[in-house]
Amino acid sequence: MEIITSITTLRARLQAETSIALVPTMGNLHAGHLSLVRLAQQHTTCTVVSIFVNRLQFLPHEDFDRYPRTAVEDCQLLKEMDVNIVFMPDEKTLYPVPQEFRLTLPAMADTLEGAFRPGFFNGVMTVVLKLFNITQPQVAIFGKKDYQQLQLVRQMVEQLNLPIEIIAGDTIRAEDGLALSSRNRYLDAAERQEASRLAAVLAQIKNNIASGERNFGKLRQQASQTLAAHGWQSNYIAICNQQTLSPAIPDDGHLAILGAARLGQTRLIDNIEFSMPAAE
Amino acid sequence: MEIITSITTLRARLQAETSIALVPTMGNLHAGHLSLVRLAQQHTTCTVVSIFVNRLQFLPHEDFDRYPRTAVEDCQLLKEMDVNIVFMPDEKTLYPVPQEFRLTLPAMADTLEGAFRPGFFNGVMTVVLKLFNITQPQVAIFGKKDYQQLQLVRQMVEQLNLPIEIIAGDTIRAEDGLALSSRNRYLDAAERQEASRLAAVLAQIKNNIASGERNFGKLRQQASQTLAAHGWQSNYIAICNQQTLSPAIPDDGHLAILGAARLGQTRLIDNIEFSMPAAE
Structure with a gap:
């Protein structure tokens, strides 16, 4: 090398x-x-x-x-x-x-x-x-x-x-789901344990959409509330069209669910891709 | 081809x-x-x-x-x-x-x-x-x-x-000094005859600097006046540092003298490079 x-x-x-x-x-x-x-x-x-x-x-x-x-x-x-x-x-x-x-x-x-x-x-x-x-x-x-x-x-x-x-x-994750990032090293032990919640709330949104929920505003709000309840300051939770990253409409086939939030002094970001099941 | x-x-x-x-x-x-x-x-x-x-x-x-x-x-x-x-x-x-x-x-x-x-x-x-x-x-x-x-x-x-x-x-010129340009075809016969004056006033500035003139403002003004007297609307006559194209100071070794002016409906540009004789 x-x-x-x-x-x-x-x-x-x-x-x-x-x-x-x-x-x-x-x-x-x-x-x-x-x-x-x-x-x-x-x-x-x-x-x-x-x-x-x-x-x-x-x-x-x-x-x-x-x-x-x-x-x-x-x-x-x-x-x-x-x-x-x-x-x-x-x-x-x-x-x-x-x-x-x-x-x-x-x-x-x-x-x-x-x-x-x-x-x-x-x-x-x-x-x-x-x-x-x-x-x-x-x-x-x-x-x-x-x-x-x-x-x-x-x-x-x-x-x-x-x-x-x-x-x-693809994003590589720790066992608890936290996306690997150089900034994870800024987290103290308690924060590190909490940190996987960001990935969890994004996954929760995905599951809810998969189950048929189409009220994206409600899903985003729930996610922010969950984070806030556990000490996070969330910057954004967004459900977007994968290509344009503009807010998704229920007709969009390929979504990206993105989040950014601050835990203590550390700002973390994460996202998850999701493709709508084909309409019947 | x-x-x-x-x-x-x-x-x-x-x-x-x-x-x-x-x-x-x-x-x-x-x-x-x-x-x-x-x-x-x-x-x-x-x-x-x-x-x-x-x-x-x-x-x-x-x-x-x-x-x-x-x-x-x-x-x-x-x-x-x-x-x-x-x-x-x-x-x-x-x-x-x-x-x-x-x-x-x-x-x-x-x-x-x-x-x-x-x-x-x-x-x-x-x-x-x-x-x-x-x-x-x-x-x-x-x-x-x-x-x-x-x-x-x-x-x-x-x-x-x-x-x-x-x-x-290098710029290629017609016999009378006019720089070749696709926009020259917009000139009518009278304008075409007048058009070489732009190159001429730039060359005049160069000759005056070569002869020792260091009042760049005066040289630029004379050039604009000459053009105006012959029906041109001049946009700029500039004496610049070759690299930066900021206004030249007499210490600059390598100058570019640039002009843009409108003759009738046609806007022409031209320029000439000039290197100061080494100081003795």
């Missing part, structure tokens, strides 16, 4: 490769990331994992400085998986000058996460576009855990005509 | 090429474009000329509908030059859905042409990025005639890490 920090070196190394997969990460790798790496390896012969904590996507008050940085452990894990290349640029490499060329995004980027973290997706999409251009992969892997990001990346690829296939990896 | 209208076909055709030059045009080709094609052919083995009148870069009141479209003549000219591929997508091919992913640009894009044509560079850079992604050329050729566009493309390539070398082609 090669660890590469320079763009020029990376490009030279990739010159002869014709089947490259990129797995963009911010490091602090857990089993969720590793499942994305495995997916990459199933699709291509050269897997590049990028590790870069992207300042552009953190709001001023957010956790950029304390975001967990564990490069040594990360590289050890990737080496054990026989990853070909780890790309770890520093900030001066990716942003040698102030990043003035950025992206404007569709309205979808202003909802859900975008509503609570203004500028977040602008930072994400800009760095993803740069990493795409640097690596020029045939395939790129994104987790469904960041569902809105995944759908925006898919739209970007289409609208900017990037010759890249986007493959989505 | 192959004429290709579909993105899929173009990509398949370019699959095996390793040395591709892209010459993006809006068609209505003249000797200026053809000199860019020649430059492309000197640098690579496969030259792609794109022809697409890009609605995104026209303001609502501008000449999108009457912009000259001469595809048959254009293809004839390119065939005589042994161009490999002409890429002529229609609007539905490049913009199958409303283009929501666009670029935000540095402040430079709001000056000069950007000040008089708000949104113009946003449209230009967005389609250039799309054409880059579709063609994935090693080299792309832009004319110095559109100087601000050229500098913005160079900055975009750098800031978005596009692995493309940008090569600039």
